[in-house]
Amino acid sequence: MNANLDPVLGSWYRHLDKGYEFQVVAYDETDGVVEIQYLNGDVEALEIDLWYEMELEQTEPPEDWAGAGIDFDSEDIGISDEDWNEGLGEWHEERP
Numbered sequence: 001m002n003a004n005l006d007p008v009l010g011s012w013y014r015h016l017d018k019g020y021e022f023q024v025v026a027y028d029e030t031d032g033v034v035e036i037q038y039l040n041g042d043v044e045a046l047e048i049d050l051w052y053e054m055e056l057e058q059t060e061p062p063e064d065w066a067g068a069g070i071d072f073d074s075e076d077i078g079i080s081d082e083d084w085n086e087g088l089g090e091w092h093e094e095r096p
Contacts, residue, residue, distance in 0.1 A: 005056055007034045007048075012062075016055040021062060 005013075007024045013036075014021050025043065026035035032048040039062060 005058065007051055008058075012059050013056045014059045016057060021059060023061070 007027045009024055009027055012021060012023050020038060022036040022038045024034060025037045027033075034046045034048060034051050035043055036046060037043045
């Protein structure tokens with residue numbers, strides 16, 4: 001059980017049982033859905049219950065990661081365009 005590791009937007013994780021790495025690209029607490037992106041660019045949506053069942057560790061981004069070019073709209077993640085343009089584009093939600 002992974003009860004202590006919450007999904008954090010923009011953070012990288014390694015699935016300990018399977019060995020693959022991925023980044024959290026979206027987290028909708030209301031719907032209980034975490035979207036992750038693998039190194040090959042594929043995106044998958046996971047129910048939050050499945051997230052907490054996975055054996056994960058947080059990790060650094062891979063050195064060869066260039067991203068798959070996902071274009072986020074600042075409104076999609078709750079930031080005004082003004083704040084985004086003032087350098088708050090590295091926003092993420094911290095959980096207690």
